[in-house]
Amino acid sequence: MRSNANKNIIYSIILLLLVAIVYLYRENQKKPTEQVVELSTGKISFSGNTMGTSYRVVYLDSEERNFKTQIDSILIIVNESLSTYIPSSEISRFNQNDTLYFDLPYFLPVLEESKNTYEMTAGAFDPTVGPLVNLWGFGPGGPQLKDSVNVDAMVSLVNFAAIQFDDQKVWKPRSEMYLDFSAIAKGYGVDVLVDYLSNQGIEHMLIEIGGELVARGLNESGELWKVGISTPDEESPNDELFGIIALNNQGLATSGNYRNFYEVDGVKISHTINPKTGRPVRHGLLSATVVAENCMKADAIATALMVMGTEAAIALQNQKGGFEIYLIYNDENGQIKSYASEGMKPYLSFTVN
Structure with a gap:
């Protein structure tokens, strides 16, 4: 017994x-999106306008502090450094001269990340493409199609490798060369706001400027922050989603040609300009979403992928790593398809196809 x-x-x-x-x-x-903890803290949310678009800030703070005034002030200063739409900004003064001595702390980090992405993408990301962006009508002057002779002449001015800088100044070999940070500035602006709130003791936040964003920590439900990827169709509503991605302390940026374009004689003129040809890209990649350690890096890479096209974008991610991608594209039959890199898949909770 x-x-x-x-x-x-x-x-x-x-x-x-x-x-x-x-x-x-x-x-x-x-999956990471299923890990949930309970958070008992106040939720603060506000929005505003900046960089020709809108921003939104959401964070959790037990003290329920509202930092909107400080955020607005920071964004004004960032624009005073990086906006080509402000004649007195640092970048405008550089474009009007040969040398700029930095007055603000924002220009140098963007130059450094621009150089990294320029080299990694073999020039697909090139901030000196600004004259061509303006020529094709996507700069301060508005949409206007120029003839091919002007485009060919401008290509010689596109060469970020010729831009030199140190920790005090930036200079260029030809005064006609022109910098345009529109493909990286919003992402960097998000990172600047993240750093500010982190320094205030905020651990859980979602910050977005014009669709580029960073998530830190968890949302008020104790889950990873989730963001939607819009359907890449100019006729679809902005809130129609093609996919949803959960962010695990990462930055996300999406670049696409399906909304920012104009037509001339029935031909769509895309805002994504190939720095090597000087002309708008024409391929099947509709949108490129990049997830990286910060938003500035994601923003720059997403722009480069839209220049490169679907196959080259996949090859770059496989070769270089350090970022994840979610691509939406038209196949050879005109059908919309999507591709997610392996590191993206666990965080991709919904797709149309």
Whole structure:
């Protein structure tokens, strides 16, 4: 009898261990989007306008502090450094002269990240493409189609490798060369706001400028922040989603040609200009979403991928790594398809196809 009792005790212990093992296994197999904790803290949300678009800030703070005034002030200063639409900004003064000595702390980090992305993408990302952006009508002057002779002449001015800088100044070999940070400035602006709120002790936040964003920590439900990827069709509503991505302390940026364009004689003129040809891109890639460690990097890479096209974008991510991609494109039959890199898939909770 004692032997049977001992056996029952042993079997019970083994059963409990098996239950515990199965439970732990299932917990470890959960997707990141399923990991939930409870957060009891105040939610603060506000929005405004900046960089020719809008911004939105959401964060959790037990003290329920509202930093909108400070955020607006920071964004004004960032624009005073990086906006080509402000004649007195640092970048405007550089474009009007040969050399700029930095007055503000924002120009140098953008130059450094621009150089990194320029080299990684073999020139697909090039902030000196500004004259061509303006020529094709996507700068301060508005849409106007120029003839091909002007375009060919401008290509010689596109060469970010010729831009030199150190920690005090930036200079160029030809005064006609022109910098345009529109493909990276919004992402950097998001990073600047993240740094500010982090320094105020904010751990959980979602910050967005014109669709480029950063998520830190968890939302008020204790889950990873989730963001939608719009359907790449100019006739679709802005809130019609093609996919949803959860962000695990990352930056996200999406670049696409399906909304920012104009037509001339029935031909769509895309705002994405190929720095090497000087002309708008024409390929099947509709939108490129990039997730990276910060938003500035994601913003720059997303622009480069739209220049490169679907196959080259996939090849670059496979070769270089350090970022994840979600591409929406037209296949050879004109059907909309999507591609997610391996590191993106666990965070992609919904897609149309």
